[in-house]
Amino acid sequence: MMGSNSAGGGGGAMVPGGMGAAAGGDGRHDDEAVLTEFLSSLMDYTPTIPDELVEHYLGRSGFHCPDLRLTRLVAVATQKFISDIASDSLQHCKARVAAPIKDNKSKQPKDRRLVLTMDDLSKALQEHGVNLKHPEYFADSPSAGMAPAAREE
Amino acid sequence: MGTPAKAPRDAAGHLPCILQDAVSTVSTAQILRSSGYTAAEPAALRALSDIAGRYVASLGSGASAIAETRGRTEPNLVDLILALEDHSLGGFPGASDPGRPVLRSGALSELAGFVRAVREVPFAKPLPRRVGGPRGKAWESFAAAGREPPLKHVPRWLPCFPEKPELEPKATNEEATAKWESRRRDEGKANPEEAVAVKPSGDGGECRGLLPEKRGKVSFRVGEGAKKRRLGFDQQCGGGFERFTEMREKSAALMRAASNHLSAMEMEETRRRCPVTPCSVEGLNMT
Numbered sequence: 001m002m003g004s005n006s007a008g009g010g011g012g013a014m015v016p017g018g019m020g021a022a023a024g025g026d027g028r029h030d031d032e033a034v035l036t037e038f039l040s041s042l043m044d045y046t047p048t049i050p051d052e053l054v055e056h057y058l059g060r061s062g063f064h065c066p067d068l069r070l071t072r073l074v075a076v077a078t079q080k081f082i083s084d085i086a087s088d089s090l091q092h093c094k095a096r097v098a099a100p101i102k103d104n105k106s107k108q109p110k111d112r113r114l115v116l117t118m119d120d121l122s123k124a125l126q127e128h129g130v131n132l133k134h135p136e137y138f139a140d141s142p143s144a145g146m147a148p149a150a151r152e153e
Numbered sequence: 154m155g156t157p158a159k160a161p162r163d164a165a166g167h168l169p170c171i172l173q174d175a176v177s178t179v180s181t182a183q184i185l186r187s188s189g190y191t192a193a194e195p196a197a198l199r200a201l202s203d204i205a206g207r208y209v210a211s212l213g214s215g216a217s218a219i220a221e222t223r224g225r226t227e228p229n230l231v232d233l234i235l236a237l238e239d240h241s242l243g244g245f246p247g248a249s250d251p252g253r254p255v256l257r258s259g260a261l262s263e264l265a266g267f268v269r270a271v272r273e274v275p276f277a278k279p280l281p282r283r284v285g286g287p288r289g290k291a292w293e294s295f296a297a298a299g300r301e302p303p304l305k306h307v308p309r310w311l312p313c314f315p316e317k318p319e320l321e322p323k324a325t326n327e328e329a330t331a332k333w334e335s336r337r338r339d340e341g342k343a344n345p346e347e348a349v350a351v352k353p354s355g356d357g358g359e360c361r362g363l364l365p366e367k368r369g370k371v372s373f374r375v376g377e378g379a380k381k382r383r384l385g386f387d388q389q390c391g392g393g394f395e396r397f398t399e400m401r402e403k404s405a406a407l408m409r410a411a412s413n414h415l416s417a418m419e420m421e422e423t424r425r426r427c428p429v430t431p432c433s434v435e436g437l438n439m440t
Contacts, residue, residue: 076267078205121201
């Protein structure tokens with residue numbers, strides 16, 4: 001079993017066999033046809049995260065596979081993960097920008113741009129199982145010198 | 154994990170650390186931009202790009218661990234899908250069915266939906282390809298190479314052994330001794346020349362490599378008494394320490410005298426300047 005599977009491109013060779021064996025019902029067949037199409041479309045799709053970077057990280061973690069589709073699949077999964085986090089923190093950011101306008105009209109927000117901040121990011125990452133803390137006295141943002149009560153809101 | 158590691162990690166990877174961080178940062182920034190952001194704090198961007206790298210590495214190690222559990226050396230699509238399902242913390246459609254077929258996984262169909270929904274944004278610049286071809290071709294097993302392993306107990310799925318370099322015939326003991334002696338002789342010849350070369354530049358006229366033939370004896374005595382040594386030190390410094398202590402005593406005496414004098418003067422002066430407080434004190438005393 002070991003010899004047959006590792007002999008050159010075992011990952012890629014496994015896919016069509018598995019598809020053919022499991023194609024029983026019609027609904028299943030449709031689903032699997034869609035997934036097969038998806039996998040083959042990954043060859044033409046270019047993820048934002050370049051293949052070289054993904055291969056580098058995969059190689060460092062012990063994942064050696066010559067199949068480009070698997071690399072692309074990892075890249076797509078990572079892109080989905082990052083964009084999920086980004087959209088979550090964007091919701092936090094929009095909520096934070098919209099809230100003070102109702103409270104006091106005297107203070108106009110100087111900047112209407114959407115900026116990814118550490119606070120939003122840590123809130124969004126909390127839902128994805130990553131605990132990220134803003135460094136307390138990090139004089140990087142203009143809000144670092146403000147009162148802590150004003151900064152937290 | 155607050156501040157992602159900036160220091161260079163191990164040099165095992167092909168991409169240099171700075172390049173991989175930069176590439177990761179740029180691609181993360183592209184994803185952020187496509188999801189609606191216009192700017193990002195540098196710290197947050199760095200943290201997010203670091204998390205992206207860790208996510209890829211975690212997926213890879215999960216998939217390879219599943220493959221190794223099943224007795225394979227190379228992960229395939231099934232292992233990767235199982236690793237993806239492990240990494241979807243929020244769940245995925247169809248997760249409740251334990252007998253679901255792996256290839257119809259909800260995680261994979263979610264990814265397919267994501268690919269269909271998102272605009273394709275390729276990386277900004279072409280990257281240099283690694284030298285030596287794709288990683289999978291870096292080593293091949295005995296079976297793939299079509300060779301028989303040299304030893305019977307070695308399975309065919311192991312990678313080929315590295316080619317043995319041609320060994321030099323082992324030198325016998327006498328030869329080695331002769332070699333060593335000749336090298337010693339050469340060093341002996343070379344050293345005087347070096348000494349000549351060094352001499353003009355050396356400060357004391359002595360060359361550094363060679364010791365002078367005779368040296369004066371240096372004796373150390375332990376426990377002779379601390380007093381003697383301190384005295385010697387003071388004399389060596391021209392009695393500066395004694396003078397300093399004298400001066401200190403003098404100045405202390407002066408200060409004492411002056412403070413006595415001053416306190417009297419101050420009392421006078423304060424009474425003259427602000428007559429209110431002393432008066433009140435007197436009044437208090439009177440009552």
